[in-house]
Amino acid sequence: MDIRQRCHLLIEDLSVARGERILLDGMSLRLSAGQIAEVTGPNGVGKSTLLRAIAGFFPLGSGRMSWVESEATDPAPLAERLHYVGHLDGLKSSLTARENLDIGLGFLGRDRRTPLEALDRMELAHVLDLPVGYLSAGQRRRVALARLLIVDRPLWLLDEPLTALDRHARALLKTIVASHLEGGGLTLAATHEPLGLRGTVQVRLGTK
Incomplete structure (x- = not known):
């Protein structure tokens, strides 16, 4: 997959509910190749819910999501076009950094880099074979982001x-x-702290 092709994510009037509780209501967004959207708002307003719904972890109550690749004749499902890194690291403390990343390599598809290459870009090559339980919180976060x-x-x-x-x-x-x-590439970041990148699209939840 070449991320340099023209891609678009279109979210239209998206609503997500859990039981009788509405977690997200009437959310719309268009994001194009090369754009980042920073999703902000008070705690509990639905920032994490939005990301998890896009990732396929929550069923949609209403609305729709469209993924467009203008150069692809048979585009893969959205779930095969994204990476999701939650606010929890999702790492197994007893496994090494290499082993944790190897788990991802097992099902993420082609165009692979080695765990060493990924950790080197995060300036963590030296922890490759250390159990992540021995790492600091910041190092664990960088392993997750790798x-x-x-x-x-x-x-x-x-x-x-x-x-x-x-x-x-x-x-x-x-x-x-x-x-x-x-x-x-495209990025959606649910965050209380802005990344400060050029051309950021601001998405504020919890306001009418």
């Missing part, structure tokens, strides 16, 4: 990506996201 780099996918869904990162690691992540956008 999943973005092991397989090329055009859409990145990031839930509070700056959590636990120090100033240097934040700058590193911003550089990596900027490179993804420059290559034609």
Whole structure:
């Protein structure tokens, strides 16, 4: 998959409910190749829900999502075009950084990089064979974010990506996201802290 082709994500009047509780109501967004949308708003307003709904973890109550690849004659499902990194790291503490990333390599498809290559870009090559339980919170977060780099996918869904990162690691992540956008990728970031990247689309939930 070449993320440099022209891609678009279109969300129209999206609503998500759990039982009788409405988690997200009437959300619309168009995101094109090279764009990042920062989703902000008070706690509990539906930022994480939006990302999880796009990733396919929640069924849609109403509305629709469309994924368009203008150069693809038979585009893959949206789930095969995205990476999702939640606000929790989702790592197994007893496994090494290499082993945790190998789990992702097992089902993420082609255009692969090795765990060493991905960790090297996150400046963590030296922890490759350490159990992640021995790592600091910031290092664990960078290992989780390294999943973005092991397989090329055009859409990145990031839930509070700056959590636990120090100033240097934040700058590193911003550089990596900027490179993804420059290559034609798309990013949605649910965040309380802006990434400050050029051309950011602001999506504020909880306001009428």
